[in-house]
Every structure is written in C-alpha cells, then in structure tokens.
Amino acid sequence: MDVVARTRAFVDDELIPLEPDLLSKGWVAMLPTLRGKRDEAKKRGLWAPFLPQEHGGLGLTLLEYAHVSEVLGRGLLAHWVLNCQAPDVGNMELLIAHGTDAQKKQFLEPLTRGEIRSCFGMTEPEHAGSNPVWMSTRARREGDQLVIDGHKWFTTGADGASFCIVMAVTDPEAPLHGRASQIIVPTDTPGFRIVRNISVMGEPGADHPSHSEIRLENVRVPATNMLGPQGAGFALAQERLGPGRIHHCMRWIGICERAFELMVTRAATRELSPGKPLGTQQQIQLWIAESRAEIHAARLMVIDCAERIDRVGAHGARDYVSMIKFHVASVLQQVLDRAIQVHGALGMTDDTPLAYWYRHERAARIYDGPDEVHKASVAKRILQAHGMTARKD
Template identity: 70%
Template sequence: MDFSIPPRVEPIVRRVRAFVDEALIPLEPRFLNGSFRSLLPVLAELRAQVKAAGLWAPHLPQAYGGLGLSLTEFAHVSEELGRSPLGHYVFNCQAPDVGNMELLMHYGTEAQKRTYLEPLARGEIRSCFAMTEPEYPGSNPVLMGTTAVKDGDDYVLNGHKWFATGADGAHFAIVMAVTNPEAEDRHRRASQIIVPCDTPGFTLVRNISIMGEPGSDHASHGEIRLENCRVPQENRLGAEGEGFRLAQIRLGPGRIHHCMRWIGICERAFDLMCTRAASRKMSSSAWLADQQAVQHWIAESRAAIDGARLLVLHAAWKMEQEGAYAARVEISTIKFVVANVLQQVLDRAIQVHGALGMTDDTPLAYWYRHERAGRIYDGPDEVHKWVVARHVLGKYRDAGAA
C-alpha cells in the first residue's frame, strides 16, 4: 500500500495549497471577527475563481462539474482545504452538502437530481441534513420522534430537529423521519425525505449558540420545527424504510472527509505552534522553543498527526477496495483517534500562544470551540470504541469457545 500523494493529484494539491495560503488565510480575520454572511460577496468571487481554475468540487464526477477524484485522492485535497475554516466552502465540498450530493448521486431519481443535485453541484444553492433531535439521544438514532405520515400523494411531517448544520440559508433539507412505525426491524422504520426549506410548516427556530457563538449562514447549526409540513411522496430518497441504511452509507465517506479536514486543522495549528515557539522570547537569551515541555508537545504532535493521517488513508483505501461495511472497524477507529489528536494539538497550540491563543486573532480558538464536537457528532467516541472493542474481543471469544 502506497499512501503517498498520487502523481496526478500532486499538482492539484499544490494549487489548492497556494490558493488557501494566498486567498483564504488573509480573509480569516474578517471571518473570525465578523460573520460568515458578511463575507458572502467576497466568497462568491473566490468560488468563481476556483471554478475557472478547474478545481471546483473535487469530490464530484466530471459529469457534475467536479474533478472526479477518488476517496483517497480527495483525502489529500481535503487536508489542504482543512487548513482554513473557509476552505471547503469555497471549493464546494463542505459538510453537509458533500454528503447530500453523494446521496442524491447514488439514490436520487432523475427528477431529484435535476431539481436538487445539479444546482447544489454548481454551487447555486446549499442544503442541510436533519437527523438529530433534542428529545432523543443522537448516539441511538433509531429513537426518533419526527414522523412522516402519508396523506394522498404526500407525506405530512411533524417533528423537532437540531444541529442541522447550515440550515440558515439552505434551499432544502434531507429529513430523517419515521414512516413505518410498526416495522419489526427498528432499522426499517425511518425514511429520508427531501423538504424544501420554504415549505409551509418548515421553521428555522434559531441558530444554536456554540460556546457563545451563534454563527450564520453556512457556518451555523440550526434548530428546526416541522409542523404539518407537506411534501410529495416523490421527494423520498430511496425506498421507504431505508433511511438508516442511507444514513450509514452517507456517514462512511463522511467520516473520512471529517478526519482529513481535522488533519488539515492539525497541520495549521502545528505550524502556528512551531512559529510561535520559535519567535517568542522568554528572556533576553531564552526562546519559548528552548523549553523542554514545548519541545515535547511539538514532538508528540508531529508523531500523532503523521500516525493519524496514515490511519485515515488506510481506512479510505480499504473502503474503496472492499466497501464501507468491510471498513467499518477502521472507520470507527479513525473517528475517535483523529478527533482526540485534533483536540490535543489545538490545546497545545493554544497553550504555546498563551493569552493570544484565547483570542480570535488566530483561528485556534474558533477551532477549539467548534471542533470539540468532533468527539460527539457522527457517533460519540464511546460508541466507536465499543465497535472496535467488540470486533477485537470477538476473535478471542471465538477462540475461547473453540
């Protein structure tokens, strides 16, 4: 297995890195000290530049205007984009749109692709994904209160969702709702339904404040109410009762995307940490970089980031070779490993920056606020550790029984 950057992707990675350095990082102070919405005109111009440069939507097939990169190829690009909180949006491969595009590509009808996928791929609209509910544990999504009841040719949806990323300004939501409450298999009770956000009864209640920051537009997490919200049954994605299966299919590549974005954040935080250590004097003759504790943080961070990257690339490679189900243990492993490496590296970088690290003069505090959720969303660490441990112990139990 060779996890070096493939030759055909090397020039793409170099161009992406240059764009992030030259066009996006200089914009970060405006983003960190303002709002995402205030930057939309500037970001629209940058998105046009990315399109003109042939770097648009690297995850999408060329038929939809993308670069057609494989999962492992896109992983390298995603890492570069992760170095700025603006990266994935400007290249139109941001969550949750990237997962929704994949769902629509593989399971959407031709009409759904024309209406929702194609404008999403062109960057003309945004979307959100509404699964988590405040009244039920997100770690057990089969417990769900949102319902979609048939009425003629329609579904009528009622329910309460939250942490729908980017709901503010989204054109449509893909909503998980119970359609078959009597199904014996509890994993066959829910379906995924496309709900335009201007449908009567669909209400964005608020942008949820994240450690004191409510966010705006794409950079937000919304609370949603669905009250007698009526949409055609033809808006259902896939067969009735397949909602959980589609969610798992969506989450497999999604965890790869998140993990490589996190590694990009780690690299940027590491660079900021080392730059600060090498440029900050502790006295007339001693530098911060001379302190043994700082040197240990740098060495441990370097080793952890490099190890995490190899784990993610291996998981992506196995998913491509054998499918998401065969790679499920590897996917669970990277989910909790990389989320924890990210938290450790960010914490060390903030410590090295001292009081500056607590401010929004660098992106460290922004990432510390928002990426702490990495240990919770897409399945909390504890669930993924249970998956891995159960797999490992199964071999020993089988041997003991024999």
C-alpha cells in the same frame, strides 16, 4: 498530485489572508468576497474535487480527495469555497446514488453548481444522538403527499439552505433499522420553521456555519420526494457516514497541521527573555515532538482506511472507520490545546484561528457518533472474534 499542490497554493495565497476579516466581521459581511473566491476556484479547475466529472467535479477517488480535504482543512471555510462542505457533500453523494431524475434536476444540479445550499435533519433534542434509530419525527402518507411532523436540532447550515433531507419514521412497526426514510423537504414549504440558530460555546449562531433547531409541523411534500426506498433511511445514513468520516478526519488533520505550524512559529520567535525563545523550554519541545508524531500517525491511519473503503466498501472497513473517527478527533483536540497553550493569552483571542477551531471542533468527539460508542463497537467485535458471547437482554 498536481491538484493537491494547486489547492494548497489557492488556500494559502487566496483564502488564509482573508481569515482576520472573517473572524472580526463574520460570514455575512464576507460573503461577497467568498463568492468571488468560488468563481476563482472554478477558473483554476479546483471546483468540487469529490464530484464525478459528469456532475461538474474533478472526479477524484476517495483516497485522492482525502489529500485535498487535508489541504482545505488548513483554512477556515475553504471547503465551502470549493463546494465540498458538510452536509452538502453527503447530500450530493446520496442524490447521485439514489435520487430520481426529477430529484437530481430539482435539487442536485443547482447544488453541484453552488447556486444553493442544503442541510440534513437527523438529530433530535428529545433523543440520544448515539442511537440514530430512535427518533420521534413521523411522516405519514396521505394520497400523493407525505405529511411530516417532528423536531430536529444541530441541523448544520439550515439557515439559508434551500432544502433539507429529513430522517423521519415512516413505518413504526417495522424492524428497528427499517422504520425511517429520508425525505427531501424544500425549506420554503409551509410548516418548516427554523426555531433558532444554536450558539456554540458562547458564539452566537448568526452566520451560515451555525447549527439550527427546526420544527416540522404538518409539512406536506410530494411522495416523490422520498429519497431511495421507503424504510431505507438508516441504511442511507450509514452509507454517507463512511466516506464522510474520511472527509472529516482529513479536514481535522489539515487543522492540526496549521495549528502545528502556528505553535512552532510561536515557540521559535516568542522570547521569554532577550535571546531566549519559548522553544528552548523542554516541555514545549516535547509538545512539538509529540504533536508531529501524532499527526503523522493519524494521517497514515486515515489513508489506510480510505484505501480499505475503496477496496471493500464502508461496511467492510467499518472498524477502521470507527478507529480513525475517535483517534483523529483525540489528536485534534490535543494539538489544538497545546497550540493554544504555547500562544498563551493570544491563543484565547480571535487574532489567530485557534480559538475558533477550539470552539467548533470540540464537537469532533461527539458528532457522527460519540467516540465512546465507536470504541465500544470496535472492542465488542474484537472480543466476539475471540469467542466472547453476550446474553441479549
């Protein structure tokens, strides 16, 4: 696809050269430069590739966007420059599918134009994230308002976001999967408070890519801010996760490809002694061959899954969605670890992007459901198809 080649040229020529300054100076200092790159992305016709054309995007299919997302994964924050970063992508998709005209006018349109950012508040520190139907945040109806009280954390990008889509229990007596709703909460609403930006593996959470802990204390919003029907919160969350995992997995593959290139270059040019490159060592050769095969296999799995989602929907492809999630996350960690090892002490520094990815992408095996939960889910359905029944406790 022409858009993939053009995106690759933009990332490699315009964004990757900015990474040393980004890693040394931080997001805030680089924001004016990155905003300029956003303007350049719009001029080049690369803006919001996943969005339908009527909303200002390129209108790519899920499979087509998967290839673009891989290319964007090569660069730090390249997704943000093209306005297709998490959690904004999922929020835009939900607003397009389920938002009212008023919600689209107030929240979706400025988000698609890149004028504002958003966040998504689901995970709570008091409850296991692997059980998304178990949460304590509550929203009660008072007249024409919803009153929300709760505690969330790992709310990505909350610092600086204009609104948060909050998962809250609206009907505690309903069946498990019908208790929660999604509610749009402007972050300047009284009672919405960022407690802290969470540090990750020793890296202070001072910049936009951080995760925040938030409190909602007697937060009042119009009842018309409910997104979709009451009680549909879990269904909407699942709806965004299927395509979202395609986005994540292809981004991870893009990271793998960049890490692989750095590893191979280091192995070919770093000398153990005069005339003897590091790549002459058999163990390094094994890592290179294994990484090449694993990345290739992971890419084919994700492409196959994207085609299945386009054909039968996220629910029909749920086992394949789970498989790519835990498989690609594992490949990502393996490739990054090998690349760091080949770089030696240099790999531990921020002179390359490897350490940054290692800090932030270790979470790949945790968020969107721990790998172990996805593995158990796939295995149970396979066993049930072969006649296994289990007693319900």
